[in-house]
Amino acid sequence: MKKVSLFVKAMGLGLLASASAFAQYNPKASYEGPAKMNTWSVSIHGGPTQFFGDLREYDFYPVGNTNSDSYSERGTWFVGAAVGKQLSHLFGLQLGANLGNLAGMKRRQYFSYFRSNYQQVDLTGSVNLKSLLFGPNKMKHWKIDGYTGIGVLRFKSTAYQLGSGRVQRFTKHNAGDGTVTPAGYEADWVIPIGAAIHYEISPRFDIGLDFRINHVNTERLDATIGGDNSSVYDQVGSRGSFDNTLARKGSSSLDKYGYGSFMVTYKLGKNAIRVKKENGKYEYDTTKGTYHLRWTDPRNLIKPPVILTLEQIDSVAKANRPKDIDPRLLLDSDNDGVSDYFDRQPNTPAGSIVSGAGEAIDFDKYVSAALPGIACAEIFANVQFDTDKNIIKPQYYEMLNKVVELLNKTQCRLQLSGHADRRASDRYNIALSRRRVEAVRNYLVKAGLNDANRIVIDAFGSFKPIGDTSRNGLQKNRRVELRLVP
Template identity: 45%
Template sequence: MKKISLYVALSLSLLTLAPGHAQNRSYEGEYKMNTWSVSVTPGLTRFFGDLSRGTDRAFPELGPSGKQTGTIGLSVNKQLTHLFGVSANFSSGQLRDGKKETYDAYFRSDYLMGTLTAQVNMKSLLMGTKKLKRWKWDLYGGVGQMWFDTRVYSLTSGNLIRFSNNRFDYSSKTAGKWEGDGSRFTREIVVPTGTALHYELTPRLDLGLDFTYYFTNTEKLDMTVGSSDPTYNDNPGNIFIFRKGTSKLDKFATLGLSLTYKLGRNAVRVGKDGIYDASKGRYHLRWADPKDLIKEPYNPTMNDADSIAKANMPKPVDPRLYTDSDNDGVADLFDKEPSTPAGSVVSGAGVAMNLDSIISSLLRSKLTPECEALFSNIEFDTDKATIRPASQEVMRKVIELLNVKTNCGIILVGHADYRASYGYNVQLSKRRVEAAKRFLTRAGLTDPSRVTVEYYGEYRPVAPNTSGDNLQRNRRVEIKIVPQNMLRSPYQSGFRTDPREPR
């Protein structure tokens, strides 16, 4: 029995220490799954060997239950992947059968058994994980060891004829006699193969039907070797020798009803809708493929994309932001006086100002006050870049103001109406801002470096090019007096070769 305990401990150690498979191993990032379970399997046994399948099935000597025998098994299961798992199995049972022909004997064998098996999930392998989500069909095989104690009795007299082992008599594993204390059990290698069909009852319990066929490494499980030796019945000691008899190796099968309890935290199972939701708990790797827990990427339809685009579309821009009805250089959205006369000098709020009084007050002041934003336009004749006399007077006052307010700068922005080609209009608006800058410089501006120029051709009209008055309003140079820190940096200023560049 010490050897049995050693084998059990070794089996559990090998299973538990399987590399890389911790109980709560994480799959595909954050998702965790349960992987351990235990099973209890009561079942029926059936022997296949010399003392079986006799033509006479009525053996009262076997007792009220006839030849029917049973077993009880315990398994510790570890699922390595969704398709593959391993188990350590321990069972105890009995085999009984007999045969009238040739042998006129029946036997009874009590056994203990420990095996290691590997399972393959055939349902998912052949049909995928999307079908029959609550069903599991496995094929398995392995190797192990059994310890058996066999007694053979005469069908005629009921007397004991042979037995497999005892501590003082013959042994089926050693030639000759057993010296000293021993075990009544004989030890042999066994190879189990089988199939199982399981159904997931609850997140914790599975119910299944297991069929296992065992190949033993002996023809002496029923203590017969084929009876080819004429002295067989007279000399039962011959059964204990190592020589193999004429019969095939013995086999037996079990058919059991298995109840499996799945270990682990927060156990859940897939719902009737077939959708896996890892936020609800942990699925068991026996029943769920980790790939099924990964949420599929969202691929919106055209209608979804259209709805998303509409929901995120910015609000329409107020048209007053880019219109200047009175052509004073201040957008209507910010213009507090949206109908100032043409050529008026206005503040940053679009309020008309008396430029003479402003300059006079600045000249009388001993200190240079802060620079205030002022806007004005000067207009040009068709296809001309010559500054009109009325506009010259406005520009002289601007020069006078800039010479006093040294913390101010000036932005000249040239425009044209839509007549002529696009490229020609760009060059025309460029000539107009150059003419305005030359006038400022020649008329006495002390610091020409404070002048920044831009030109846009017909690209930025202030009025539709539908009438003579509107065409005149579009032939203009905007004059913007602003604090010097609002001027563009040197690499941003200068002439624009492409009027579509952002300002």
């Protein structure tokens, strides 16, 4: 039950780490932020190891002498390497591999010591405790991680009698065919739990200290299954002789071992940079390179909005103000559809049909001379309406009939733009100007227009006046503009 409880606790810590990390970011993406970030790293580490189990003389202080009744528990070591993937600023995964050795002794009851070689592979999940507890903007180049996971441990252990060095017990490998190999490697599950402190010394390299306890799912790591008081003296080396090669534990606790290590991490990725303090403040600039997600919260890369004062807004507006428009572009004094700026004949008689240059033309001769199938020149004309009316006056029938004749003979296209004066709401004037455009279009169709698809219609209401608020100006604004274009 203890090993099940231990496993559940470890997995619970891992799930809590995941929940804490992904609460900040989109769970459907490994990284969410305004700029690309580096997320991979590799590390190497090594240091002293320490065993915790039956063959351990003291709980905390390792024995340092080897003589007739003791054996040094010091001088054991390990080395390892890991590949890391940062899933968010708060949560990462590491796939690691270690190899090393262990030693321990016990005078009371056992009068034994052991030596063990081991290999371990594990997958761990880490939580960035520094950023989680203190925020990402404090201790910028420091990182404190808590981690846990699960792995597989292979070990080969031998127990000896203190003083004489006589072999008493050893691990056996069960080949599965009924045979066993003395002093062979055994394998079992291991749950690592630990903490690491890192310091970012450059855009590429971090250094750190790692402290870990590995909870092993067996009591055989020291080649001793303990807790059996019936064989206190172990005179013939039969205590825990492993006749049953599948036995994992006796009545004592499962074995554990730990280590403290020095770690060097190399951060992978292109154009690596780290945040620097400028003018007494840390500033992020993604144009200079790529930050690493281990050290940088993506939210720090989002520039805060700049709130301008009224004076600054006014200064920006003046600096970006376009040049004044020539007022002649907005005027059409003779109401011929061509602005005064381009109008070569600014005083054409009312109702004149003009060219694109604003010069009055003999529309009858133009239509008569038009050759079938050719494109026409740009021509402007207007149809005016009475107040609040969309009925075409008879005086425009002849001109509209000529327009139909020209459209049927040539490849001209016709643009109709409806307008109204300002003596009503915008909504009403838009609808009125549309009715006027439809009236002209319907007249052209009834007059024999072959292809109505060449007509484009627009309705502007009172938003494009060409006259003032006088009676004559209002009359100019109640119109449909006809523009014949190639």
